[in-house]
Amino acid sequence: MKFIVVLEPAEEGGFNVSIPALDGCFTQGENEEEALKNAKEAILCYL
Template identity: 50%
Template sequence: MEYPIVIEQDQEAGGYVVYCPTLKGCVSQGETEEEALENIKDAIKAYLESIEDLKRRHKLKTVEVSV
Protein backbone atom coordinates (compact mmCIF):
# COMPACT_ATOMS: atom_id res chain seq x y z
CA MET A 1 0.00 0.00 0.00
CA GLU A 2 1.21 3.53 -0.69
CA TYR A 3 0.92 6.52 1.63
CA PRO A 4 1.70 10.14 0.81
CA ILE A 5 4.63 11.62 2.72
CA VAL A 6 6.27 15.01 3.06
CA ILE A 7 10.03 15.16 3.55
CA GLU A 8 11.81 18.37 4.51
CA GLN A 9 15.38 19.24 5.34
CA ASP A 10 15.74 20.32 8.98
CA GLN A 11 17.67 23.58 8.75
CA GLU A 12 18.19 23.91 12.53
CA ALA A 13 19.08 20.39 13.62
CA GLY A 14 20.32 19.00 10.32
CA GLY A 15 19.04 15.86 8.66
CA TYR A 16 15.51 15.37 7.41
CA VAL A 17 12.03 15.34 8.93
CA VAL A 18 9.35 13.26 7.25
CA TYR A 19 5.66 12.83 8.00
CA CYS A 20 2.56 11.20 6.59
CA PRO A 21 -0.21 13.83 6.43
CA THR A 22 -2.96 11.20 6.18
CA LEU A 23 -1.88 9.53 9.44
CA LYS A 24 -2.13 12.10 12.23
CA GLY A 25 1.06 12.27 14.28
CA CYS A 26 3.00 9.83 12.11
CA VAL A 27 6.39 11.56 11.98
CA SER A 28 10.00 10.43 11.76
CA GLN A 29 13.44 11.75 10.85
CA GLY A 30 16.86 10.70 9.65
CA GLU A 31 20.34 12.02 9.07
CA THR A 32 19.97 11.41 5.34
CA GLU A 33 16.94 11.46 3.06
CA GLU A 34 17.27 7.70 2.56
CA GLU A 35 17.39 7.07 6.31
CA ALA A 36 14.34 9.31 6.84
CA LEU A 37 12.42 7.38 4.18
CA GLU A 38 13.25 4.04 5.80
CA ASN A 39 12.30 5.42 9.22
CA ILE A 40 8.90 6.70 8.05
CA LYS A 41 8.15 3.26 6.62
CA ASP A 42 8.75 1.81 10.09
CA ALA A 43 6.66 4.57 11.68
CA ILE A 44 3.76 3.91 9.28
CA LYS A 45 3.88 0.18 10.02
CA ALA A 46 3.83 0.85 13.78
CA TYR A 47 0.97 3.35 13.35
CA LEU A 48 -1.11 0.84 11.40
CA GLU A 49 -0.39 -1.91 13.94
CA SER A 50 -1.63 0.35 16.74
CA ILE A 51 -4.84 1.03 14.76
CA GLU A 52 -5.40 -2.71 14.34
CA ASP A 53 -4.83 -3.21 18.08
CA LEU A 54 -7.47 -0.58 18.86
CA LYS A 55 -9.88 -2.33 16.50
CA ARG A 56 -9.28 -5.70 18.21
CA ARG A 57 -9.98 -4.15 21.59
CA HIS A 58 -13.17 -2.52 20.24
CA LYS A 59 -11.90 0.95 21.09
CA LEU A 60 -11.98 2.16 17.52
CA LYS A 61 -14.98 2.40 15.27
CA THR A 62 -15.15 3.21 11.58
CA VAL A 63 -17.70 4.94 9.37
CA GLU A 64 -18.27 4.74 5.65
CA VAL A 65 -18.32 7.99 3.71
CA SER A 66 -19.56 8.34 0.13
CA VAL A 67 -18.03 11.04 -2.02
Template identity: 45%
Template sequence: MKFNVTIDRDEDGIWIVECPSIPGCISQGETKDEALKNIEDAIAQCLQVRAEMGLPLTLETRLIEVAA
Protein backbone atom coordinates in the same frame (compact mmCIF):
# COMPACT_ATOMS: atom_id res chain seq x y z
CA MET B 1 -0.37 0.21 0.69
CA LYS B 2 1.10 3.42 -0.65
CA PHE B 3 1.17 6.70 1.25
CA ASN B 4 2.19 10.23 0.34
CA VAL B 5 4.81 11.70 2.65
CA THR B 6 6.31 15.13 3.06
CA ILE B 7 10.07 15.54 3.27
CA ASP B 8 11.81 18.53 4.82
CA ARG B 9 15.09 19.42 6.47
CA ASP B 10 15.36 21.18 9.80
CA GLU B 11 17.87 23.86 10.75
CA ASP B 12 20.32 21.19 11.96
CA GLY B 13 20.22 19.31 8.65
CA ILE B 14 18.10 16.42 9.95
CA TRP B 15 15.58 15.08 7.43
CA ILE B 16 11.99 15.10 8.72
CA VAL B 17 9.36 12.93 7.02
CA GLU B 18 5.64 13.02 7.81
CA CYS B 19 2.67 11.01 6.58
CA PRO B 20 -0.19 13.56 6.45
CA SER B 21 -2.91 10.92 6.17
CA ILE B 22 -1.94 9.36 9.53
CA PRO B 23 -2.13 11.85 12.42
CA GLY B 24 1.13 12.09 14.37
CA CYS B 25 3.06 9.81 12.02
CA ILE B 26 6.43 11.54 11.78
CA SER B 27 9.98 10.25 11.58
CA GLN B 28 13.46 11.55 10.87
CA GLY B 29 16.95 10.56 9.79
CA GLU B 30 20.41 11.93 9.23
CA THR B 31 20.06 11.22 5.50
CA LYS B 32 17.00 11.38 3.26
CA ASP B 33 17.22 7.63 2.62
CA GLU B 34 17.40 6.90 6.35
CA ALA B 35 14.41 9.15 7.02
CA LEU B 36 12.37 7.47 4.29
CA LYS B 37 13.19 4.01 5.67
CA ASN B 38 12.27 5.18 9.16
CA ILE B 39 8.88 6.53 8.04
CA GLU B 40 8.06 3.12 6.56
CA ASP B 41 8.52 1.60 10.02
CA ALA B 42 6.60 4.47 11.65
CA ILE B 43 3.67 4.05 9.25
CA ALA B 44 3.44 0.32 10.01
CA GLN B 45 3.52 0.98 13.76
CA CYS B 46 0.99 3.84 13.58
CA LEU B 47 -1.43 1.70 11.56
CA GLN B 48 -1.12 -1.12 14.08
CA VAL B 49 -1.79 1.17 17.05
CA ARG B 50 -4.73 2.86 15.32
CA ALA B 51 -6.24 -0.54 14.49
CA GLU B 52 -5.80 -1.74 18.08
CA MET B 53 -7.51 1.43 19.36
CA GLY B 54 -10.39 1.09 16.89
CA LEU B 55 -9.51 4.35 15.17
CA PRO B 56 -9.78 4.92 11.42
CA LEU B 57 -6.47 3.90 9.89
CA THR B 58 -6.11 7.07 7.86
CA LEU B 59 -7.68 10.47 7.42
CA GLU B 60 -9.01 11.63 4.08
CA THR B 61 -6.62 13.90 2.22
CA ARG B 62 -7.23 15.81 -0.98
CA LEU B 63 -5.25 17.79 -3.46
CA ILE B 64 -6.73 21.24 -3.96
CA GLU B 65 -5.77 24.08 -6.25
CA VAL B 66 -5.31 27.57 -4.83
CA ALA B 67 -5.14 30.58 -7.11
CA ALA B 68 -2.01 32.55 -6.32
Protein backbone atom coordinates in the same frame (compact mmCIF):
# COMPACT_ATOMS: atom_id res chain seq x y z
CA MET C 1 -1.21 0.61 0.84
CA LYS C 2 0.64 3.67 -0.36
CA PHE C 3 1.01 6.90 1.56
CA ILE C 4 2.26 10.32 0.59
CA VAL C 5 5.20 11.37 2.73
CA VAL C 6 6.54 14.90 3.18
CA LEU C 7 10.33 15.02 3.37
CA GLU C 8 11.82 18.31 4.55
CA PRO C 9 15.35 19.35 5.54
CA ALA C 10 15.64 19.86 9.30
CA GLU C 11 17.17 23.10 10.60
CA GLU C 12 19.56 21.15 12.82
CA GLY C 13 20.58 18.85 9.95
CA GLY C 14 19.09 15.68 8.57
CA PHE C 15 15.50 15.34 7.39
CA ASN C 16 12.05 15.37 8.95
CA VAL C 17 9.30 13.20 7.49
CA SER C 18 5.57 13.45 8.09
CA ILE C 19 2.74 11.32 6.75
CA PRO C 20 -0.27 13.65 6.38
CA ALA C 21 -2.84 10.83 6.11
CA LEU C 22 -1.78 9.46 9.51
CA ASP C 23 -2.39 12.10 12.16
CA GLY C 24 0.68 12.60 14.33
CA CYS C 25 2.83 10.15 12.38
CA PHE C 26 6.29 11.59 11.79
CA THR C 27 9.95 10.63 12.02
CA GLN C 28 13.40 11.83 11.03
CA GLY C 29 16.74 10.64 9.70
CA GLU C 30 20.32 11.79 9.22
CA ASN C 31 19.94 11.58 5.42
CA GLU C 32 17.10 11.12 2.90
CA GLU C 33 17.56 7.35 2.67
CA GLU C 34 17.44 6.86 6.44
CA ALA C 35 14.48 9.23 6.80
CA LEU C 36 12.44 7.30 4.22
CA LYS C 37 13.37 3.96 5.80
CA ASN C 38 12.24 5.32 9.17
CA ALA C 39 9.01 6.55 7.55
CA LYS C 40 8.19 3.01 6.42
CA GLU C 41 8.76 1.75 9.96
CA ALA C 42 6.67 4.58 11.44
CA ILE C 43 3.77 3.76 9.10
CA LEU C 44 3.87 0.08 10.07
CA CYS C 45 3.92 0.96 13.78
CA TYR C 46 1.07 3.44 13.35
CA LEU C 47 -1.13 0.87 11.64
